[in-house]
Amino acid sequence: MPGQFIVSDDYGTEAVQACGLIATTVEAPAFRAKFQSELCGKRTDCDAQFNEMFVARLIERYVLADWRAINLHCKAYPMECNSFSALEGWSRESHNKNVARIANQRSEEIARQREAAILDEERQQAASLVSAARAALATYLRMRYPAAVAPDVINR
Numbered sequence: 001m002p003g004q005f006i007v008s009d010d011y012g013t014e015a016v017q018a019c020g021l022i023a024t025t026v027e028a029p030a031f032r033a034k035f036q037s038e039l040c041g042k043r044t045d046c047d048a049q050f051n052e053m054f055v056a057r058l059i060e061r062y063v064l065a066d067w068r069a070i071n072l073h074c075k076a077y078p079m080e081c082n083s084f085s086a087l088e089g090w091s092r093e094s095h096n097k098n099v100a101r102i103a104n105q106r107s108e109e110i111a112r113q114r115e116a117a118i119l120d121e122e123r124q125q126a127a128s129l130v131s132a133a134r135a136a137l138a139t140y141l142r143m144r145y146p147a148a149v150a151p152d153v154i155n156r
Helices: 022-026 029-040 046-061 067-076 084-144
Strands: 004-008 014-018
Touching: 022 029, 022 046, 022 084, 029 046, 046 084, 067 084
Parallel strands: none
Antiparallel strands: 004 014
16 A cells, blocks of 8 residues: 555564654645545634544554653643644654564563573473483492492482
């Protein structure tokens, strides 16, 4: 599909990612004119509908953004959110931070699982070596001292 590409990770997860900024698209005069003519007509709430459309697109694209934090920031610092581009910038930044946080958590989880698997394998190898050493010692003692070695002494 034009304007999109597929991203995938090492674990087989794929996602369709849109290209380009939403603000660039919706701020284009041709887009605004088409929106106005096709959806607004003589309606008086066209700006509100346009703004809702823009925010809905942000929410759709930047699914991991912290919308509560963005809303609070924009209320506290309205001059930093006074354009579609600025609002998209905050949305994208929040989304990307959460993507990185989730990726780091997943990476740490995988590292812990690998470490646990290595430790488990080392324990199994050590148990096998101990069993082999006991068996070898038992064989040696039986051969060297056949009458003197009781089976319970060997298995301690």
